Amino acid sequence: MSECLLDVSDLSMRFGGLLAVDQMALKIRPGEIVSMIGPNGAGKTTVFNCLTGFYQATGGSVQYKGQAIEKVPGYKIARLGIVRTFQNVRLFKGMTVLENLLVAQHRHLNTGLLAGLFKTPGYRRSEEKAMARSEFWLDKVGLTEFANREAGNLAYGQQRRLEIARCMVTQPELLMLDEPAAGLNPNETAELDQLISDLRRDHGVTVLLIEHDMKLVMDISDRIYVINQGRPLASGVPEDIRNNPEVIRAYLGEG
Amino acid sequence: MKSLRYTPAVLSAVVLLVLTSLMMGVRLEPSGVGLKVSLADPSSLFWIAAGVAVVFFFQLFRAPIDQGLSGIKQQLPSINAAKLIKATEKKEAKTLLICFAVAGLMIWPFFVSRGAVDLATLALIYVMLGLGLNIVVGLAGLLDLGYVGFYAVGAYSYALLNQYLGLDFWSSLVLGGFLAAFFGFILGFPVLRLRGDYLAIVTLGFGEIIRILLNNWTTLTGGPNGISQIPKPTLFGLEFGRRAKEEGNVPFHEYFGIDYSSEYKVIFLYILAVLLVIATLFVINRLLRMPIGRAWEALREDDIACRSLGLNPTAIKLSAFTIGAAFAGFAGTFFAARQGFISPESFTFIESAIILAIVVLGGMGSQVGVILAAVIMTVLPEFAREFQEYRMLMFGLMMVCMMVWRPEGLMPMKRPHIKTKSSRSESGSPVKTASLAESV
Amino acid sequence: MGDSGFYLIQQLLNGLTIGSTYALIAIGYTMVYGIIGMINFAHGEIYMIGSYIAFAVLAALAMMGIDSVSLMLVSAFVISIIITSTYGYAVERVAYRPLRNSNRLIALISAIGMSIFLQNYVRLAQGSRDIAMPGMISGGWTFGPEEGFHATVSYMQLIIFAVTFIAMTALTLFISRSKMGRACRACAEDLGMTGLLGINTHQIISITFVIGAALAAVAGVLLGMYYGVINPHIGFMAGLKAFTAAVLGGIGSIPGAVLGGLILGVTEAFTAGYFSTEYKDVVAFSLLVLILLFRPSGILGKPEVEKV
Numbered sequence A: 001m002s003e004c005l006l007d008v009s010d011l012s013m014r015f016g017g018l019l020a021v022d023q024m025a026l027k028i029r030p031g032e033i034v035s036m037i038g039p040n041g042a043g044k045t046t047v048f049n050c051l052t053g054f055y056q057a058t059g060g061s062v063q064y065k066g067q068a069i070e071k072v073p074g075y076k077i078a079r080l081g082i083v084r085t086f087q088n089v090r091l092f093k094g095m096t097v098l099e100n101l102l103v104a105q106h107r108h109l110n111t112g113l114l115a116g117l118f119k120t121p122g123y124r125r126s127e128e129k130a131m132a133r134s135e136f137w138l139d140k141v142g143l144t145e146f147a148n149r150e151a152g153n154l155a156y157g158q159q160r161r162l163e164i165a166r167c168m169v170t171q172p173e174l175l176m177l178d179e180p181a182a183g184l185n186p187n188e189t190a191e192l193d194q195l196i197s198d199l200r201r202d203h204g205v206t207v208l209l210i211e212h213d214m215k216l217v218m219d220i221s222d223r224i225y226v227i228n229q230g231r232p233l234a235s236g237v238p239e240d241i242r243n244n245p246e247v248i249r250a251y252l253g254e255g
Numbered sequence B: 001m002k003s004l005r006y007t008p009a010v011l012s013a014v015v016l017l018v019l020t021s022l023m024m025g026v027r028l029e030p031s032g033v034g035l036k037v038s039l040a041d042p043s044s045l046f047w048i049a050a051g052v053a054v055v056f057f058f059q060l061f062r063a064p065i066d067q068g069l070s071g072i073k074q075q076l077p078s079i080n081a082a083k084l085i086k087a088t089e090k091k092e093a094k095t096l097l098i099c100f101a102v103a104g105l106m107i108w109p110f111f112v113s114r115g116a117v118d119l120a121t122l123a124l125i126y127v128m129l130g131l132g133l134n135i136v137v138g139l140a141g142l143l144d145l146g147y148v149g150f151y152a153v154g155a156y157s158y159a160l161l162n163q164y165l166g167l168d169f170w171s172s173l174v175l176g177g178f179l180a181a182f183f184g185f186i187l188g189f190p191v192l193r194l195r196g197d198y199l200a201i202v203t204l205g206f207g208e209i210i211r212i213l214l215n216n217w218t219t220l221t222g223g224p225n226g227i228s229q230i231p232k233p234t235l236f237g238l239e240f241g242r243r244a245k246e247e248g249n250v251p252f253h254e255y256f257g258i259d260y261s262s263e264y265k266v267i268f269l270y271i272l273a274v275l276l277v278i279a280t281l282f283v284i285n286r287l288l289r290m291p292i293g294r295a296w297e298a299l300r301e302d303d304i305a306c307r308s309l310g311l312n313p314t315a316i317k318l319s320a321f322t323i324g325a326a327f328a329g330f331a332g333t334f335f336a337a338r339q340g341f342i343s344p345e346s347f348t349f350i351e352s353a354i355i356l357a358i359v360v361l362g363g364m365g366s367q368v369g370v371i372l373a374a375v376i377m378t379v380l381p382e383f384a385r386e387f388q389e390y391r392m393l394m395f396g397l398m399m400v401c402m403m404v405w406r407p408e409g410l411m412p413m414k415r416p417h418i419k420t421k422s423s424r425s426e427s428g429s430p431v432k433t434a435s436l437a438e439s440v
Numbered sequence C: 001m002g003d004s005g006f007y008l009i010q011q012l013l014n015g016l017t018i019g020s021t022y023a024l025i026a027i028g029y030t031m032v033y034g035i036i037g038m039i040n041f042a043h044g045e046i047y048m049i050g051s052y053i054a055f056a057v058l059a060a061l062a063m064m065g066i067d068s069v070s071l072m073l074v075s076a077f078v079i080s081i082i083i084t085s086t087y088g089y090a091v092e093r094v095a096y097r098p099l100r101n102s103n104r105l106i107a108l109i110s111a112i113g114m115s116i117f118l119q120n121y122v123r124l125a126q127g128s129r130d131i132a133m134p135g136m137i138s139g140g141w142t143f144g145p146e147e148g149f150h151a152t153v154s155y156m157q158l159i160i161f162a163v164t165f166i167a168m169t170a171l172t173l174f175i176s177r178s179k180m181g182r183a184c185r186a187c188a189e190d191l192g193m194t195g196l197l198g199i200n201t202h203q204i205i206s207i208t209f210v211i212g213a214a215l216a217a218v219a220g221v222l223l224g225m226y227y228g229v230i231n232p233h234i235g236f237m238a239g240l241k242a243f244t245a246a247v248l249g250g251i252g253s254i255p256g257a258v259l260g261g262l263i264l265g266v267t268e269a270f271t272a273g274y275f276s277t278e279y280k281d282v283v284a285f286s287l288l289v290l291i292l293l294f295r296p297s298g299i300l301g302k303p304e305v306e307k308v
Helices: A044-051 A074-080 A097-104 A113-117 A121-140 A156-168 A186-203 A214-220 A238-243 A245-252 B006-021 B042-060 B062-088 B091-111 B114-139 B147-165 B169-191 B196-216 B252-256 B262-288 B291-301 B303-308 B313-339 B349-362 B367-383 B385-405 B421-427 B434-439 C003-036 C043-063 C069-099 C104-126 C155-177 C179-189 C191-196 C201-227 C234-249 C254-274 C277-294
Strands: A006-015 A018-028 A033-037 A059-064 A082-084 A174-178 A206-210 A223-228 A231-236 B026-031 B034-039 C140-143 C151-154
Touching (some): A006 A044, A018 A044, A033 A214, A097 A121, A097 A156, A113 B291, A156 A174, A156 A186, A186 A206, A223 A238, A231 A245, B114 B291, B114 B349, B169 B313, B169 C277, B196 B349, B196 C234, B262 B313, B291 B313, B349 C104, B385 C069, B385 C104, C043 C234, C069 C104, C104 C234, C191 C201, C234 C277
Parallel strands (some): A033 A206, A033 A223, A082 A174
Antiparallel strands (some): A006 A059, A223 A231
16 A cells, blocks of 8 residues: 555554553545544544654554654654644644744754854745745635734634644645534634645645534545544445444444 | 621631741740740741731731732733833834943943942843843743752853863853853753653752762862952953963053053953843844744743644753853853852852742843843842841742732733734835845 | 671661651652642741741740650640641642642742742741750660671661651551542542532642641651751752652652652662762762653652643
8 A cells, every 4th residue: 555645554552451542544545635533532632642653552553655653753753744733722822823833834944053143044045934934824824914913812713723824834744633623613614624625625735634523524524434432433435434324323322 | 897808817817826936936046055945036026916917907808908909900011011112112213222221331330339330240140140041941941940050060160271271261251151051961961851840850959969069079179168269351361450460461451551440350340241141132032033942932832732843842942951051151150250269159059049030020031021130139139238138038939929920020021023024015114025034 | 797787787777767757758749749730849948847846845845844755745746737737738828829720830930939938037037057956865776796886776766767657657547548538539630620529629739738748847856856956958958858759759659758768768878878978969869860760750650641
């Protein structure tokens, strides 16, 4: 499966006696939008944490473009092009919106100490580029007028959009969104739907999504993985998942 | 009256009475081989009574007092903010202001007493230390309680390099900064993986270890006796003593053909301190607007988010720690040169606490605040000599009060305002693209 | 067994003596950390205040002509525990409770401020010089060869072992059997949840500080009488050592604090006995650094899982 962008097999995560993720498998091809759904506590976020290096998986393998990354620390995984958002937004709350976007581009910038102290031409160019990219994404998510506002003072929906923009300025290949629609009203959810489609179409990003909003998931996903109690339950195109009796049982309870 | 709260009032008064009874209320005195305890002197008893009364009435009228206070609290920041914004709105005005301030700082010592200039020099050392620690604590959010250790490294570097290798102040200044940074790097490397509060204690431990080593490595450092006769800085080789210490050197006053005065030396040290502070400010202000400075603050805000974006927390922490240590090293070298004598006494934990208090009082992350706080903390105790006794008591109390009521400090840090292209085109003012980098 | 064997036993005994008092102080750190996750930096000063109160009581009783050692001891313990606990309560109330929901750094700075304040408060009230008291309990039990080195257990050391043991047992019973103790354990598991269940968490936190301070007072009385000399600065170092002990054993774990205290005490005694007294503090700090680097959860602590 060389055409896979991300290939996860047999992923397991054990916390003491609790097996939070068990034999999880996941394949994502470039340019896809793939969703992971499942009841609360099914282990979706734990999978995210294992994939992005915040947890060391206790078993299984994660291949990103053919490279094993299950033992790579989180910040290096991000540098490979896998960037994520968090279930409860994690912005740099005390910093301005613009600063949030500039920080995210850290690894693309000229971080030389002397270059910055003496403001060499190379340094200026790299800063200008970062500004330009930030402004582009500010415009894209409709936050231009708030550029100098502290991120913590934004409305919730705006914070969610800023978090996505902050991922995008890092120029990722795989964007992982953890419940991006949580706490949004229907209008905002529709905008989010549009934004995610745009990201793939215009910027060639592959998206892995955890979401509870079924309308959003069914609308947008190419394929869906269902997890229950840490185990893969089903996978397939939205239509199959919608009609899968096992999935319905997992969501609505036994009987 | 419903708003009078008798029970908490009586309870608080009793608690305070219990607290003070066997501490402030009595006095332990040695008598012969034994120990004698007697009632404290009347003034202490008076203070206990006064304290109990204040607490009682404060708790009794708590509700109305709280209302009044919240009213005042709302007014306070608005005054500050308005003034600050006005002063810094125009870039030209700001530059002009800075020029005047620097000129004033340079001319001022020629008109005042030697003691005042000397005190100002000391205040400037604390400004430098405060600014340096501000990088570590205020920007990167790493509580470093062993900062004084790097200050000691700087001071001892100069003293030892001079004593054993005969290096002069200027080369030692550079080396002292580098050595302190090196220490910061070596010590920081293992400990920066630790969580915030552990880091605080471990750095405290390191600070103490450095001091204990200086105290006990008698053959090298002179132990508790310290090192004396550290030469003062020279101006392009000109010494400020009455006679040149080194063969072939000419004292400053002979070179310029003026009468000898010990004031020249004091003023020279002062001007040197001003220049060092200006250099420190320049570097820190640049750093703040550089990727590394932004990364420090991002790390303070949320290190998990940092990792998810590809920032290496350890490397960023290490850079803050190392650069902060370098400034302590510079300050230490200058301190050794100014005192002419150093001993481990000057580098106790209390010193670290004072520097931390400066950062906290001024406002974590705020340059202006830290400068102001350093000046207040050094100059105020000198004005009121009786106050000296109570200095540390007040520092401690102030740290608690600031954290409870105003954790952002006297002058909270202002976020840099960066103009975006679109906002400029909206306001219609044509701006060259070149100035973009200026403002970033 | 030759001289060296008895010398070793002597060091071990001295180490265990100091170690038990470290353990008493360390419990205060570990309980507070277990519940609200902050380092009570002022805890060392609380111990120092306990020593001062004990000295004041003992001196007062001696001046009144009371010469029953047991009566003096008991009153020193009781009064010191009462007043010192009040300090523990007041410190939490004034400096920590308003900061319950703020950043850890803020609370820690407040705690450092409180520590500086208390140290200087005692300095101003009682002067910064050493205050010495003649030993009340002398003598001991000597064993070893007729000639050469004797190992001695002083009666004071035996009292320290006994009192520490009693205090630990009382604490264990309180935590495991009483209703309040159960609430304490619940808070340590999940403070927010316990609050939702209708338990007054403020009260439980206050009680934790009071218990910690009471144990620190016990340590203060014991160590004050053991060394016979106190000054306002003893709290700083003792606090650091006790904190090291708490981390060594695994912060949050009470048995860990005891174990950590004993290990630290013995390590220090051996350093002082075989190497040099000057460097015993360096060894203690190095131990702290090494433990934090290689096993931050300590000997008996649970590893923390980072919440993403």
